[in-house]
Amino acid sequence: MKKTIICFLLISVLAGSSIMAQEFKEKYRPQFHFTPKANWMNDPNGMVYHNGIYHLFYQYYPNDKIWGPMHWGHATSKDMISWKEQPIALYPDSLGYIFSGSAVVDKNNTAGFGKDAMVAIFTHHDPIQEKLKTGKHETQSIAYSLDEGKTWTKYKGNPVVQNPGISDFRDPKVRWFEAQKKWIMTLATKDRITFYSSPDLKSWTRESDFGANEGGHGGVWECPDLFPIKHEGKEIWVLIVNINPGGPNKGSAGQYFLGDFDGKTFTSNSKETKWLDYGTDNYAAVTFANTGDRNILMGWMSNWQYANQVPTDPWRSANTIARELGLKTVGKEIYLTSVPVKELDGLSSTGFSVKNVKIKNELDLTDKANNKSGLFRLDLTTESTADISIVLANEAGNELIVGYDKAANQYYVDRSKSGKTDFEKGFGEKHLASRFAPGTKISLTLVADVASVELFADNGLTAMTDIFFPETPMSKLAIKSVSGLTIQSIKYTVLTPSMK
Structure with missing residues (x-):
């Protein structure tokens, strides 16, 4: 009888934890x-x-x-x-x-x-x-x-x-x-x-x-x-x-x-x-x-x-x-x-800024960001156009890639390996966007929530919004460039909602 009561209490506690988790942190809830x-x-x-x-x-x-x-x-x-x-x-x-x-x-x-x-x-x-x-x-x-x-x-x-x-x-x-x-x-x-x-x-x-x-x-x-x-x-x-x-x-x-x-x-x-x-x-x-x-x-x-x-x-x-x-x-x-909108700045908490960063192949920012939630804003500028990709990833092997293709002069978001994509046959694809800004300077602002990215390129001349469904939070972050380039400035900000 005592064992039954303990089991019942344990089940009740676990059920309560499940309800709390569902209420405050449902999977994919922005x-x-x-x-x-x-x-x-x-x-x-x-x-x-x-x-x-x-x-x-x-x-x-x-x-x-x-x-x-x-x-x-x-x-x-x-x-x-x-x-x-x-x-x-x-x-x-x-x-x-x-x-x-x-x-x-x-x-x-x-x-x-x-x-x-x-x-x-x-x-x-x-x-x-x-x-x-x-x-x-x-x-x-x-x-x-x-x-x-x-x-x-x-x-x-x-x-x-x-x-x-x-x-x-x-x-x-x-x-x-x-x-x-x-x-x-x-x-x-x-x-x-x-x-x-x-x-x-x-x-x-x-x-x-x-x-x-x-x-x-x-x-x-x-x-x-x-x-x-x-x-x-x-x-x-x-x-x-x-x-x-x-x-x-x-x-x-x-x-x-x-x-x-x-x-x-x-x-x-x-x-x-x-x-x-x-x-x-x-x-x-x-x-x-x-x-x-x-x-x-x-x-x-x-x-x-x-x-x-x-x-x-x-x-x-x-x-x-x-x-x-x-x-x-x-x-x-x-x-x-x-x-x-400027009101988004109210979510800013910790983060870092770096200047004149040379990238050859990959710059891993995971440890520097120290952001398990995957919620962030990234602002970067570079004076020279070159292939560049920003990779959001997790321990499960999911990747969402946001980048610029110099040869095509296009921005892109690739969610083909971003997590769950099989609910619709066309979901897991790479999306392309025209670049309208003249010259070689590129500026990117990327805003990431639990299950979405919003890209604002060249001070908003090109925008891209894509949702995605990773198995776990995208806590890893890297910037890649095979051809190599120098980024004049990187500003990374962890976004922390005041209430949810």
Whole structure:
């Protein structure tokens, strides 16, 4: 009897340890990227800054960790790094599921819901109409909150934009157009963008279409965004269009156009298809509203090729880190740049810096980094272009390689040996990215979490985001160059989340 009691107590203790481990350190759980506690998440929605708080809403299915009837989940943050999950904001109703959209702060009370009301603009997706193939199963609706996003009231006059008969008619991104005192809705309409305007967020007028003959058309256009950035004394409008499939490394990705917008029509000045991110895991990326001169972008860190199959439990999907956007002229072309927001510096703890390091074959930084978690930021610059690879590895023999191929003038992320890859046949591949910077100087910033890397090359001219699933933390780090080179500076920082 005594032996039985001891065995029972031992089992109980072990079970308790297992629960604790699962709660605080589930395998592959990101430590400074937002993930829901459990179940399915995809597109970020309604991202808005209001009264010192960043609000992130997101496509959420609370009953399973695969895609299902969409709700709007909700999380809040003071710094875009540490997020607190909130109660679900919007539930499906008689008009359908709650698909993607945006949120604004109605400072002038144009809608009459109240001064500084938060107003969500989203797509209602009616699964019954979809089955009937009427082509009118997606409409645009609004809801409002008068208590900082805690509770929401759907507008009784929904939908506010009826479907003209387009099968893919969704993802409204709304912003205030000050010059003409009106709201502008940027809407994805199958394989192009349609602009609408409104004085009050309730009555909308179609203005124009864009994109029939521009950009990539390998898949459906989704999750657009439109905003201006001042560059070299001029205002340039940026139009982001996410596309699935048709990305530069297969599957879903985000493209962008640069040009002019007069309140009615967008005119592109782009001469080529340009991509927000050449990795495979930054989709549905859009910007926060109400952030003043800062243009801050965040995306869904997954890809529709394998989003439902990735080996995480009890949740699926994370978001990218927040990124500050800018513009840079290279020759006769202008490119959108993205770099980690300065708030990421709040995670910095220990680390090291070295100058003028000569590498011939390999520089092993594992002992110097002394970082068992594998969470870090690495910044390096070199004055001469040469083959270079940054290798993340572990005791299990997994390797994730981020590098630059001089002959091809391309950056790459190779996750073919990065750990678990067999859940989807195309997951374990090498992804390639164009290099746009002129000259021989290369600068790289690499941000690594438990199961992701984000590369920002040449001050953000090229970005790559890839997820991966190692058997154990990537605690080993080496920089390699077969041809040899001198790195002018290396700065390595261990990232330590304040709370998780």
